[in-house]
Amino acid sequence: MRHERGAQGGRGVEAAGLSREAVLDTALRIVEARGLAALTMRGLAAELGVAATAIYWHVGNRDALIAALTDRILGDFGDLAPPSPDAREEPAERIVGIGRALRQRIAARPHAIALLHEQGRTAVMMRPAQRALAAEVAAAGLDGERAATVVRAVLHHVVGFVLLERAVERGPEPRPGPDEVWRDPDGVDPALARELGRPHDPDALFEVSLSALVRGLLAS
Structure with a gap:
């Protein structure tokens, strides 16, 4: 019964628009709050209120998820520059x-x-x-x-x-x-x-x- 409820919840959230970006956003929040060891596919699914199969559908297995998170974090460092650039500064x-x-x-x-x-x-x-x-x-x-x-x-x-x-x-x-x-x-x-x-x-x-x-x- 628990599995059925999870699956129904997963379909409901998916119908409401669960996306790959939403999965990655939540996974990244878990990592930043508690570290990589705290990131499990089951825990991520519970956080999103979906069945674990929904996570696999959007991002693949845990290795694929970690690879996607790595790319996301790297992208956040891609725009590194002095805040408020001023040509008058030395x-x-x-x-x-x-x-x-x-x-x-x-x-x-x-x-x-x-x-x-x-x-x-x-x-x-x-x-x-x-x-x-x-x-x-x-x-x-x-x-x-x-x-x-x-x-x-x-x-x-x-x-x-x-x-x-x-x-x-x-x-x-x-x-x-x-x-x-x-x-x-x-x-x-x-x-x-x-x-x-x-x-x-x-x-x-x-x-x-x-x-x-x-x-x-x-x-x-």
Whole structure:
């Protein structure tokens, strides 16, 4: 009886217009909320209120579904560019803008990024960012090996920053905390020790560190 009700529900939703895009949208929400392990064909069907056969009809098996999700996520990175492009900005400012946008996208979708990594598509994901950075580095007058170094350094900085943030976020509460670690300066300037013991703004740190990196590389 349960199977019959599911099948009837599936036909009802299909008649109401269940589409491949709706299936992918729901599957992606599951992955982004709970990770790839939480995505099952039966669970996806339940989420949509249809029979599992309806899912197979629209997207194929789970491997085909994951391949389609991978393409969808990659497409979301295809338009990576500095927000509100302004021709009056210096290349360094636009490069920082690209890095900022990339950090925001990666940080906002950790499970989706993990899916791309598991599928061996990380390099493809980074290509739009590489192209956008390459264009700005060329506008700054760099080419060849020196230009490639700037592009790679920016990408490493952005990805490394996000990974560290993620590790801190998911890790246990530090014991002792920074305030306790730096309570005794032990030869370090007391003012510096006090600052190191206080919470910091990761957004501000990202901006100042990436800007310094970019301007230093462009000027060197």
